[in-house]
Amino acid sequence: xxxxxxxxxxxxxxxxxxxxxxxxxxxxxxxxxxxxxxxxxxxxxxxxxxxxxxxxxxxxxxxxxxxxxxxxxxxxxxxxxxxxxxxxxxxxxxxxxxxxxxxxxxxxxxxxxxxxxxxxxxxxxxxxxxxxxxxxxxxxxxxxxxxxxxxxxxxxxxxxxxxxxxxxxxxxxxxxxxxxxxxxxxxxxxxxxxxxxxxxxxxxxxxxxxxxxxxxxxxxxxxxxxxxxxxxxxxxxxxxxxxxxxxxxxxxxxxxxxxxxxxxxxxxxxxxxxxxxxxxxxxxxxxxx
Numbered sequence: 001x002x003x004x005x006x007x008x009x010x011x012x013x014x015x016x017x018x019x020x021x022x023x024x025x026x027x028x029x030x031x032x033x034x035x036x037x038x039x040x041x042x043x044x045x046x047x048x049x050x051x052x053x054x055x056x057x058x059x060x061x062x063x064x065x066x067x068x069x070x071x072x073x074x075x076x077x078x079x080x081x082x083x084x085x086x087x088x089x090x091x092x093x094x095x096x097x098x099x100x101x102x103x104x105x106x107x108x109x110x111x112x113x114x115x116x117x118x119x120x121x122x123x124x125x126x127x128x129x130x131x132x133x134x135x136x137x138x139x140x141x142x143x144x145x146x147x148x149x150x151x152x153x154x155x156x157x158x159x160x161x162x163x164x165x166x167x168x169x170x171x172x173x174x175x176x177x178x179x180x181x182x183x184x185x186x187x188x189x190x191x192x193x194x195x196x197x198x199x200x201x202x203x204x205x206x207x208x209x210x211x212x213x214x215x216x217x218x219x220x221x222x223x224x225x226x227x228x229x230x231x232x233x234x235x236x237x238x239x240x241x242x243x244x245x246x247x248x249x250x251x252x253x254x255x256x257x258x259x260x261x262x263x264x265x266x267x268x269x270x271x272x273x274x275x276x277x278x279x280x281x282x283x284x285x286x287x288x289x
Contacts, residue, residue, distance in 0.1 A: 012071045016239055023064060024242040028250035031061045036257050039177045053178075059116035059125045065246040066132050072240030073135065076229050084224025088134075088217055089127040095213055096122045105209030108183035115179065133170075134217040136244045137162040142230060143277040149227070156218055163214035164207060166247070169267045172200035173251045176258035182206065200260045241279040244270070 002008035016023065037043060038052040051057070077085070099106045100121045115123040123129070141158045142149050149155045174180060185198035234240060252267030274280035 006075075009071075009075050012074065013237070016068050016071045016242075020068070020239055020242060023067060024239075024245045025249065027061055027065050028246040029253070031065075032250045032253040032257075035177050035254060053113045055114040055116040059128070062125065062128055065250075066128060066243050068239045068242035069132050069135060072233060072237045076225060076233055081224050084220050085127075085131065088131055088220050091213075091216060091220075092126050092130045093122055096126055099209070103183075105205070105212050107185070107203045107205035107209070109180050109206075110183070111180045113177075113179045130213075131217070132243055133166050133247075134159070134163055134214065134221055136241060136247070137166060138218065138221055139230065139234060139241055140244060140273060140277060140279070142227070143234060143279065144273060152222075156215075156222060159218045159222075160211065160214045163218065164210055165266060166270065167207065167210045168199075169247075169251045169255065169263050169270070171202045171206060172260045172263040173254040173258070175201040176260060177254060200263060238279075241274060241277070244274060245280055248274070 002011060034051060034057070035053075041052075043049050043052040095105070097120060098104060099109070100111070103109070111118075111121065111123070115125060115129070117124045138159050141155065141162055145155065145158055149158075175182070182198060182201065182203050185201055185203045248267050248271040252264050252271070255261075255264040255267060271280060
């Protein structure tokens with residue numbers, strides 16, 4: 001057993017570092033294949049039927065892909081940071097419950113697949129699905145903005161915009177898989193919002209709602225964490241944004257399969273941002289060959 005917290009954190013660092021390829025490439029690629037196969041009914045009537053949209057596997061896979069971010073941030077989490085994360089978790093549950101029951105602010109929608117255990121129609125793992133998106137966006141913007149990140153307005157607006165861009169990838173892929181559906185929204189393709197239909201089945205109201213939720217989350221996260229400490233950890237921890245690599249591979253792949261080309265291209269653009277920030281380790285992908 002580790003002698004203290006510092007030793008435990010060092011061991012976790014080593015564990016993630018030694019398994020980067022498995023965590024950030026194998027898990028999202030296998031996850032994308034299993035999710036697409038589930039959506040296409042490939043497991044129906046076979047001994048593999050229990051694998052179809054298995055909520056426990058979805059939650060476990062997500063936790064594994066989140067591990068680089070969690071381990072990367074762990075040394076920085078004290079009472080203030082923990083309080084901020086707790087507040088954001090409570091907000092995530094509350095706004096999702098309001099959304100499921102009233103349709104505000106995202107639009108009328110319902111879950112069609114159980115993403116693990118639920119309470120009152122809200123997945124218990126919701127903070128695991130939502131909060132890392134904001135944290136990843138925040139860290140990447142710190143890297144890409146450089147000294148401009150010290151300007152509060154520039155920093156917050158950039159992170160909010162990136163969270164919204166990530167949802168342009170996430171929601172169309174999730175709708176295509178059948179994770180959830182918006183009531184009465186047609187699939188209008190890439191120009192759906194302009195034509196009054198949905199952007200690959202996602203209504204404009206969803207993105208308006210994400211602006212609200214992203215703003216709340218980014219402001220709280222910005223207040224909870226010390227930027228100087230985050231910058232220092234970014235410099236020391238090369239794998240801290242590997243979860244974003246997983247995001248690009250998984251959701252970019254899903255959108256390509258269902259031919260949502262704009263959403264897939266946006267995933268590629270996020271990947272380019274990771275490359276520019278020197279956070280997309282191409283050697284991880286070369287190992288696959």
